[in-house]
Amino acid sequence: MISKWLFSGAFVFELGSWGALFQEMPIGAAALLFVSAHGISSVLLAAGVWLLLPNRYKFPLPWSPLFIFSLSFFVPVLGAIGVAIAVFPALYMPRTQKEQAWDAIGVPDLPFRPQERSRDLMFQDGGLQDVLRHAPSAQKRVSALFATRRMPSKDSIPILKLALRDPADDVRLLAYSMLDRQESEINHRIQVSLQQLADATGAHKAAVHATLARWYWELAYLGLAQGSVLEHVLKQAREHVNSALAQGAGDDSHLLAARISMEMGDLEGADQHLLDAQAAGIDLEKLLPFMAEIAFSRGDYTAIAQLLRQLPEDMLTRPPFAALARYWL
Incomplete structure (x- = not known):
């Protein structure tokens, strides 16, 4: 309702401004009367149009109404007609909106536990x-x-x-506590096994030695031991696995001994343990990746391809061997 009165007033003042030009009066007075009436008309037109605009076009102030006023004031007659032609059809005949096929949503928070767990988490830590x-x-x-x-x-x-290098204390302390918990669990298992070793005899003693070797190896394999501690852990693992093998431990101990020797840089010893594991009945496809790793450490790159070709085809299509097959074969 207010807009209609504003438009009516703008029309009346615009007619009055043009009527002043045809009156018998001095040019200066006629020009002043024209500019004044035309300015009031432009203000009323800008106010009326601004009230009808959607909210997203009303702001920022004062630029939105000032733009409409400028069109009407600085382009007499044509400016007002142009504003009317541009605004009124858009207001009363709006374009039909197409159905929106998607919605914008905020970035979800990282969950405390995986929503979907895959059997193989090998490539899910990068995120x-x-x-x-x-x-x-x-x-x-x-x-x-x-x-x-x-x-x-x-x-x-x-x-x-x-996370131990994070600038926030909360993050560092949480990471340290989680690492310490894992290391403490392994050390506790080692202490329990050492107590069992004191009273063990025969086959049970060999099994306890094998268990100790695995837990010491776990500390090294997981990266919980570093520097001189890592050397000590590997030596303990090798001593216990050798004791287990000497007392008739199972064939898996040969493979564990090979991995320990590889970590310590004893490639000859690792090679011999792999041969012993094969002789003990471990499947060759389980040993071939370690043989290829030894060949790589020696710089025998031709042997790597030969060893990988002996793996089953379906095994070469799964990670991590798929990438190795693409590179070496």
């Missing part, structure tokens, strides 16, 4: 590392650490170690 490196919110980085609780230790520990 959490990116969160720890780039997320500005400490709470999101803490959430990333909580998400590692459902991951294998081999994949989660590098993420926790990365």
Whole structure:
């Protein structure tokens, strides 16, 4: 209703401004009367049009109404007609809106536990590392650490170690406590096995030695031991696995001994343990990746391709061997 009165007033003042030009009066007075009446008309027209505009076109102030006023004031007659032609059809005959096929939503928070778990988490830790490196919110980085609780230790520990360098105290303390918990659990199992070893005899003693070798190896394999501690852990693992083999432990101990020797840089010993494992009945396809790794460490790159070709075809199509097959074969 207000807009109609504003438009009516704008029309009347616009007619009055043009009527002043045809009156018998001095040019200066006629020009002043024309400009005044035309200016009032432009103000009323701009106000009326501005009230009818959708909210998204009304702001920012004062530029929206000032633009309409400028069109009407600086382009007499044609400006007002142009505003009317541009605005009124759009107001009363709006374009039909197409159905929106998608909705914009906010970025969801990182869950404390995986919503969907895959059997193979080998390639799912990169996203959490990116969160720890780039997320500005400490709470999101803490959430990333909580998400590692459902991951294998081999994949989660590098993420926790990365969090130890985080600038936020909460993130560092949480990462340290989670690492310490895993290390404490393994050390506790080692202490229990050492107590059992004191009273063990015969085959049971060989099994306890094998268990100790596995737990010491676990500390090294997971990266929980470094430097001189790593050397000590590997030596303990080798001593116990050799004792287990000497007392008739199972064929898996040969493979464990080979992996320990590889980690210590004893490639000849690792090669011999793999041969012993094969003689003990371990499937060759289980040993071939380690043989290829030894060949790589020796620089015998021709042997790598020969060893990988002996793996089953379906095995070469699955990670991590798919990438190796593409490169070496």
